[in-house]
Every structure is written in structure tokens, then in C-alpha cells.
Amino acid sequence: MLYPIELQVHADFLVIPRPIGKGCPLPLTLYAPADLLQNGTFGERFIGHLSSKTELILEILHFPHPILRHPAKPIRRVDENLRAAIRRMFELMYEHSGVGLAAPQVGIPLRFFVANETGSPHEGTQRVFINPVISQAKGVEEEEEGCLSIPSIRGRVKRNKTLFVRAFDLQGNEIAEPVGGFMARIIQHETDHLDGILFLDRLTENSRLALEERLSDFVADFEARQRTGSLPNDPQIAESIREWESRYC
Numbered sequence: 674m675l676y677p678i679e680l681q682v683h684a685d686f687l688v689i690p691r692p693i694g695k696g697c698p699l700p701l702t703l704y705a706p707a708d709l710l711q712n713g714t715f716g717e718r719f720i721g722h723l724s725s726k727t728e729l730i731l732e733i734l735h736f737p738h739p740i741l742r743h744p745a746k747p748i749r750r751v752d753e754n755l756r757a758a759i760r761r762m763f764e765l766m767y768e769h770s771g772v773g774l775a776a777p778q779v780g781i782p783l784r785f786f787v788a789n790e791t792g793s794p795h796e797g798t799q800r801v802f803i804n805p806v807i808s809q810a811k812g813v814e815e816e817e818e819g820c821l822s823i824p825s826i827r828g829r830v831k832r833n834k835t836l837f838v839r840a841f842d843l844q845g846n847e848i849a850e851p852v853g854g855f856m857a858r859i860i861q862h863e864t865d866h867l868d869g870i871l872f873l874d875r876l877t878e879n880s881r882l883a884l885e886e887r888l889s890d891f892v893a894d895f896e897a898r899q900r901t902g903s904l905p906n907d908p909q910i911a912e913s914i915r916e917w918e919s920r921y922c
């Protein structure tokens with residue numbers, strides 16, 4: 674099921690997606706002048722209070738951070754804070770030569786990811802997929818994959834060759850398109866992240882066993898960082914997840 678989202682956009686207009694009819698809800702975009710909104714006609718629910726100058730510090734989290742295993746929840750609303758997070762995610766993705774980055778990888782337990790199949794800020798198209806749903810997945814193809822949350826580890830992963838994706842973009846427009854090629858692989862890899870699945874889970878048993886030692890180094894590093902306090906402990910991570918969910922879900 675495709676979840677609708679509410680958007681807080683620019684100060685001069687507002688987009689309110691609404692469900693239409695039965696089945697899959699689709700967004701209906703309503704525009705209202707800012708002064709009408711400020712007079713309270715639509716109420717605070719849609720305007721909210723944009724926290725001014727909120728500095729959001731994001732970094733790419735590595736395996737075995739527990740948020741990478743937490744199923745992300747659909748987003749109900751998008752605000753400036755989330756837009757800032759998305760801008761930062763693109764920066765991080767390019768800095769680390771990635772082609773996709775899912776919200777849980779930067780500690781956000783929500784269903785969205787960013788992608789640019791060229792991996793370059795100067796080429797291709799920057800895309801944001803909010804609340805993505807994959808259907809009509811067909812064909813199988815095996816290729817090598819890596820993941821920004823498991824740096825330097827690569828493995829061959831079977832993915833469907835083509836699929837149909839439905840989602841929303843950052844402007845609240847519905848995305849509904851057939852996808853093939855490299856982009857189909859990216860969409861499957863990133864949507865897996867939203868379900869708490871890593872490409873490691875899709876390796877053959879032998880490939881996975883061959884990586885055990887290197888993965889145990891990631892575990893040791895993570896545990897050491899938690900012990901020294903450079904990463905939050907498990908209860909703090911759980912509290913952060915609850916905060917994100919209460920604000921956006």
C-alpha cells in the first residue's frame with residue numbers, strides 16, 4: 674500500500690496530499706495562500722513550527738548498527754527538517770561514491786531513500802523515493818554489490834531485472850514507473866534497507882561465510898565505539914527511533 678504524505682513546502686503555498694477513492698491512496702494537491710494559512714484556517718497541523726536553524730548532524734552508520742535492522746515506518750509528513758536531512762544525504766552519498774542511500778543508513782527510521790545512478794552530483798538525476806512500493810518484479814540477474822554501511826565489502830547478489838515502483842517525490846508528486854537496468858538494482862537494494870535487510874542477507878551461504886572474519890571486525894569496532902560513547906547505546910538508539918517516528922509517522 675502506498676502511504677500519502679503531507680508536505681510543508683515553501684512559505685507561500687502548501688501541499689496537502691489526500692487519499693482518493695478506495696485502495697491505493699493517491700495525493701490530491703491543494704494550494705492555499707500563506708496568509709490564509711497563517712490566519713489559522715488550516716491550523717497548525719499543517720503549518721507546524723519549523724525549528725529555526727536546527728542543525729542536523731548526520732553520518733553514515735555502519736553494520737551492525739541496530740537501526741539497519743529496524744523496519745522503517747512510512748512517512749506521513751515532510752517538513753524543512755526532513756528536507757535538510759535529504760540534502761545532507763545526497764552530500765554523504767556523493768562523498769562516499771555511492772549511488773543510493775536509505776534513511777536508516779543515517780539513523781532515520783523512515784521509509785525513503787535518495788539515489789543518482791551516476792554517483793556524480795554533476796550528472797544524471799537526483800531522485801528521492803518516499804514510501805516506495807515495488808511490484809511486478811521480473812527476471813533475475815546476478816551482479817556485484819556493495820553498501821555504504823558495510824564499506825569495502827562486496828558480494829554477488831541476485832536481483833530482479835525489472836520492476837514497477839510507486840512512491841512520492843519530495844514535491845509530493847506520485848512516482849509510478851517501470852524501471853530496469855542499474856536503477857532497478859538500486860531501488861531493490863535501498864528498499865531492502867527500509868525493511869531492515871542488507872545485501873549480506875542475500876549472498877549465498879558460502880559467500881557470506883567467506884566474509885565472516887571481516888564482518889566480525891565491524892562488530893568489534895561497533896561495540897568499541899558504543900563502549901567509549903562515540904556511538905549512542907542501545908536504549909538511546911531506541912529513544913531516537915521513537916522520536917523520529919512520533920514526528921513523521
Ligand SMILES: [Zn+2]
Nearest residue numbers: 819820821822
Ligand atoms: Zn546499502
